[in-house]
Amino acid sequence: MALLQGKMKEGSQYMEISYRDGSDFSQLKIDCQRNPRHSKFIPVSKFSIEHLPNSLKDQEIVDFIRLFASLTVRVLVTKISNDRPKVFPLSDKPYPLYEMKGTNCVRAGSGWVRRIAIFINNGDEPCPCAECIRSGKPVMVWGRIEVPTANHLVFDSEEAKCTQVDLCLVDEASAGTCEGGAAKDQKNVRLNGYTVWYNNCKEDKCWFYCATHDVKLCEKLKEMTEKRDELFQSLVKKYENDKEAQLSIIVSHPHGCGKEISIGEWASRGVNMDAFWWARATYGPITCAGSAGAPVWSLGKKEVEAWRVGE
Numbered sequence: 001m002a003l004l005q006g007k008m009k010e011g012s013q014y015m016e017i018s019y020r021d022g023s024d025f026s027q028l029k030i031d032c033q034r035n036p037r038h039s040k041f042i043p044v045s046k047f048s049i050e051h052l053p054n055s056l057k058d059q060e061i062v063d064f065i066r067l068f069a070s071l072t073v074r075v076l077v078t079k080i081s082n083d084r085p086k087v088f089p090l091s092d093k094p095y096p097l098y099e100m101k102g103t104n105c106v107r108a109g110s111g112w113v114r115r116i117a118i119f120i121n122n123g124d125e126p127c128p129c130a131e132c133i134r135s136g137k138p139v140m141v142w143g144r145i146e147v148p149t150a151n152h153l154v155f156d157s158e159e160a161k162c163t164q165v166d167l168c169l170v171d172e173a174s175a176g177t178c179e180g181g182a183a184k185d186q187k188n189v190r191l192n193g194y195t196v197w198y199n200n201c202k203e204d205k206c207w208f209y210c211a212t213h214d215v216k217l218c219e220k221l222k223e224m225t226e227k228r229d230e231l232f233q234s235l236v237k238k239y240e241n242d243k244e245a246q247l248s249i250i251v252s253h254p255h256g257c258g259k260e261i262s263i264g265e266w267a268s269r270g271v272n273m274d275a276f277w278w279a280r281a282t283y284g285p286i287t288c289a290g291s292a293g294a295p296v297w298s299l300g301k302k303e304v305e306a307w308r309v310g311e
Helices: 025-031 035-040 059-070 130-135 215-239
Strands: 072-079 104-112 115-120 141-150 163-166 190-200 205-212 247-252 260-269 279-283 296-298
Touching: 059 072, 059 215, 059 247, 059 296, 072 141, 104 247, 115 215, 141 190, 141 215
Parallel strands: none
Antiparallel strands: 072 104, 072 163, 104 141, 115 141, 141 205, 163 190, 190 205, 247 260, 247 296, 260 279
């Protein structure tokens, strides 16, 4: 997996910016200059083993991709932090949305559920969500969901507090559409962010937290992440020495709309920045506005790979 950290086209190439509070995402998708390429995206509900290369028609890969997709999220942000820098660190390249800092701006990108923590009557860990803070009586049984995304999408905790996450869970009965500005069926759950616990402006990394009182949801997500990670490790062992297995997958919400799968090949690898979670790669799956922060998985690789347009 990897964090899709697209370089912005002077500010917005890989996150989708709405001019109507998110209600125009579907129209923006239709009007996209890259629209002819949209046919290469595969709706999650239609993905099958037949979409894989003949040499890699492995049911274990299919099972992993389905879980990988189910745990991919849409990230909606409404605030632009007052602390956004004018340029990227050690660069004269304009930083996205600097000219609009301190204002409201609805934008969409992608991310994924990485880790779950459940707190049950832990006196030192009351729920920090906005509802609990307003009430002055925080609940003591709650769950914390960690979501990695791109830093140019969610810059800091000021923006995280104005961020919504649509889980759009996918299973055989529900494709989890997340069309337009809202989640549409019972499988789609919307969460609110409350803080950024790690960010790196130079590397365009952001990990933020969401809180929920729905412990059953957290238990389900924890089960899913554990199964995903189990399949991930199994596929690493199976394919890490197979130089012909260059499959690369991106799952994202192009234009803030439905969840789509993009299939291609990874081409090269750069410096490993952290033993498991960060590396760099060049790969072939297509992307579009709204793909910022999307997870990228390259078969047989042990790390999440962070991609930058133009590198």
